[in-house]
Structures are given as structure tokens and as C-alpha cells.
Amino acid sequence: MLHILIADDDPHIRELLRHTLQANGYLVFEAADGKEASELLTKQQIHLAIVDVMMPNMDGLQLCEEIRKYYDFPVILLTAKDQLADKEKGFSVGTDDYLTKPFEPQELLFRMKALFRRYQMVNSEKLTLNDTIIDRKSYEVHCNGKLLMLPMKEFELLAQLASYPDRIFSREELIQLIWGPDFNGDDRTVDVHIKRLRERFTKRTDDFHISTVRGVGYKLEVTKK
Missing domain, CATH: 3.40.50.2300 (Response regulator)
Structure with missing residues (x-):
């Protein structure tokens, strides 16, 4: 909705x-x-x-x-x-x-x-970040022509950030959106998942990067090519 x-x-x-x-x-x-x-x-x-x-x-x-x-x-x-x-x-x-x-x-x-x-926000199933394609229907990521399968929460976190490039999401907001209001952990969970995403993609592509906004949260930035 x-x-x-x-x-x-x-x-x-x-x-x-x-x-x-x-x-x-x-x-x-x-x-x-x-x-x-x-x-x-x-x-x-x-x-x-x-x-x-x-x-x-x-x-x-x-x-x-x-x-x-x-x-x-x-x-x-x-x-x-x-x-x-x-x-x-x-x-x-x-x-x-x-x-x-x-x-x-x-x-x-x-x-x-x-x-x-x-x-392109209504029921958009594919998010394109230069040569990286995030398919929200199949839960697949195609990066430089290669298929990359992510754990569910990592995929949902990446898709959420990629849906709104340059928008800053607070850790609390990401917890609500990805893990839900009943999640019992703390917002360090977000930091751990962001770290894993960076490790997966930094050596694979420069199509995008996830930036830390000090004291606030994170945002995804698409590289201009």
C-alpha cells in the first residue's frame, strides 16, 4: 500500500x-x-x-x-x-x-x-542500480551478469535502501520495516547486516555503495556512470 x-x-x-x-x-x-x-x-x-x-x-x-x-x-x-x-x-x-x-x-x-x-514506484519488481539488478519477485540479485543469492533479511534490507536512493533511513526505521515491530533485538542488528552487504558487494561492483550517516543511519547511493 x-x-x-x-x-x-x-x-x-x-x-x-x-x-x-x-x-x-x-x-x-x-x-x-x-x-x-x-x-x-x-x-x-x-x-x-x-x-x-x-x-x-x-x-x-x-x-x-x-x-x-x-x-x-x-x-x-x-x-x-x-x-x-x-x-x-x-x-x-x-x-x-x-x-x-x-x-x-x-x-x-x-x-x-x-x-x-x-x-517507477508502483509494484516495481526490479530495481536497477547500473549493472546490478535486484529482483524483488524472485529474491535474486544479478551483479555484473552473475547471480547472487542473499539471506532473506540482507536482501530485504538492500531492496529497501535501493528503492529510495539517497534517502537516509534511521536504524530504528529499518528495524520496523525489515524486522517488524515485534523484533526483540537492538539496532546493532542493522549494523551487522549492513557490514555483511558491504563485504559482499564492495569487491564485486562499484554500481552503488551504502553510506553511514553519523548519528542517524544509512543511505544507498548509486554511482553515476
Whole structure:
């Protein structure tokens, strides 16, 4: 199920969007301002954000800029402003689309689906990192033309990181996503599995590398070739 963030200080807009998105099978997370949305992003996996421009504490442009810096998912700016200069500001900070209020909920759904296709995030079974291919259906990794079978948790961890290149995942977040909320171990488990992944791939390929973000967690970076 795809996770959608709604960041808007208007409760009526949030209610409309929540109803529309839930009716179409999306899981919705809500924030009443940019700061609340920013905090939510550190705790929840989000696949697309619908962000109002005019919000207290942190406006939509600032939030969009932050998302572009730390995450990799599409953003739709939602605003009452329809001036070309305002749209220019939105696109300059990294929004993927721009929808002006009032809007038709159906149009929003069309735009979301178009963005998901562009980001290749809907039911994508194969992740391609240069010459490394991660097949989430068969649980196989093809690296430089050779088949590599990983232990289940290592594969799931690699696939999670590879699904969102350059996004920083905290150890706690990875524990929740890979091992689940009932896991009784500590977050050193993540460190051990990351070490094993590095040992497996460092000598095999330079297609990608997993970086440690001090005091936070890990991110996967794809090598530009």
C-alpha cells in the first residue's frame, strides 16, 4: 500500500483529501503545518506528498526543499495561488507538480498516478542500480551478469535502501520495516547486516555503495556512470 502525506493547515482540505485517497486504496498521514510534516517524515515511510504552500511554522516551499534534500519521492504543491511567478518558485525548490485550489479530486488522482509511473514506484519488481539488478519477485540479485543469492533479511534490507536512493533511513526505521515491530533485538542488528552487504558487494561492483550517516543511519547511493 502506498503511503501519502497530506500537509495542509486547512482541516477541510485534509478531510477531503483523506476521504478521496483512502477510497482509492492509499494509506494517509496528515500534518497541519510544515514542521509537523517534517517530523512525521522521520518516522514514516512516505511515497508521495501533497503539500500546501501557505502553512505556519514551515511553509510548503521550505518543506518541499527539505524533501528534495533528504528524500526521493514525488511532491505535489497545492495552493490558491495561480500566478506564474508562484509556480516558478514551486518548481525551483523541486516540486514535481502544481495544483491550484479549488481542484477536482479526480484530477489530483490522475496527477498522482502519472507521478508514480514517472518514479517507477508502483509494484516495481526490479530495481536497477547500473549493472546490478535486484529482483524483488524472485529474491535474486544479478551483479555484473552473475547471480547472487542473499539471506532473506540482507536482501530485504538492500531492496529497501535501493528503492529510495539517497534517502537516509534511521536504524530504528529499518528495524520496523525489515524486522517488524515485534523484533526483540537492538539496532546493532542493522549494523551487522549492513557490514555483511558491504563485504559482499564492495569487491564485486562499484554500481552503488551504502553510506553511514553519523548519528542517524544509512543511505544507498548509486554511482553515476
